[in-house]
Amino acid sequence: MRRTISLFNTLTRRVEPVVPVIEGQISLYTCGPTVYNYAHIGNLRTFLFQDLLKRTFAAGGHQVMHCMNITDVEDKIIRDSQGGLSADAPNEARHAAMKALTERFTAIFLEDLETLRVRPADHLPRATHYIPQMIRLVQNLEARGLAYAREGSVYYRIANLPQYGCLAHLDREGMQAGASVDADEYERDAISDFVLWKGAKPGEPWWDSPWGQGRPGWHIECSAMGMELLGERVDIHSGGVDLIFPHHENEIAQSEGCLGHRWVNHWVHGEFLMVEGQKMAKSLGNFFTLRDLVAKGVDPIALRYAIQSNHYRKVLNFSFEGLRAAENALKRIRAFRKRMEGEGQAGGGPWKEQLDPMARLEQAREAFWAAMADDLNTPEALAAIFTLINDLNAMDDHVALTREERGAVLAFLDESDAIFAAWPHETENLDAEVEALIDARRAAKAAKNWAEADRVRDQLKAMGIVLEDRKDGSTGWRRA
């Protein structure tokens, strides 16, 4: 059974059913990271919301083709990678320095996603591998009168595109015709012709182009990779709300200016995250990466749950209290799962209420899906699960559910876990894996390799395993 899922469309400002171009197949483009540093939990919130979106379509019977780019050439990357080079360093050395930085942080980013059980994208294009496509796109815009070159750079002429401003709902009166900006990021009140191709400045890596040596602007990267890998009509394009303007507005201008028709049907944006009621900032000491939290003993899956249990279009106030609540909620679902996996031992005395567990289960399942299909309403979907847990626990205390009923409940828990990825069936293999890691840590300690011992401990912590070193020298463990 294929379910219709509705999402809020930033283009129309309405919740609308997603009707894919090809029935049963969803093409999804999400703007990936700029890889020059660790992702913070605000960034990760966006990637977790997109994982939820993608998994909901997959669990709802759609095939999802997901493309997420890696921005590996950009102003901040150049700033952070070129410091160690002399002023006359050759271009090859500049590219190599840039690549060393971006490869390191791409690997770290992908590890973080794996720790959070975010499913990998089908396409993970690096911007630097698509320079010819970007150049062709800029040439195409030039040929259509939508771009002009000036001093080695190329700019988009927004006055020539009638739909410019459609996504961010801009007032065309406020646009500064003829003025141009070189920065990739700018405010709404600075709307003007934006840069597509940047002429090389001294000290920067460059590529050859019809306009001389230079490099792509940030916005053109996503248009080129998105059209190359997902085609001329894309079902869903997503990012954080901070990307609506100018990034996504400019992507529309570039792609639709070139195609001459609508490129993306549904634009979906996730809200940002605050920490303990404040904007996250390094100066406030409330700036966290995933690794910071894991080092504090936070279970990454509790973080995943804490983020996903809030609606993606509401500002999320991250707090350690909220994390504890998430841990407790997960404990409750996992304990229920264990109970359903067992045989059931009724003994709580006579049961007076009339409850048909199969009907109750079907009701919960429908409520769960109605909520998820309505713009990913996770708070309501999870409420349906908790009501089911309360009702069936109460019944199971008195009249043990049959094996068939328990099996049906477990199937629903699997179905919902395919989306939330937080209460999987835990196999004996996991225990064996934990034991093997504990042995590895013991061996590292015996060899006085403290760095390795710490690394293994952190890995176990990331799996949600708490170690207990005992007086007799042995090590016990439990799930956090």
Ligand SMILES: [Zn+2]
């Ligand atoms: Zn993008």
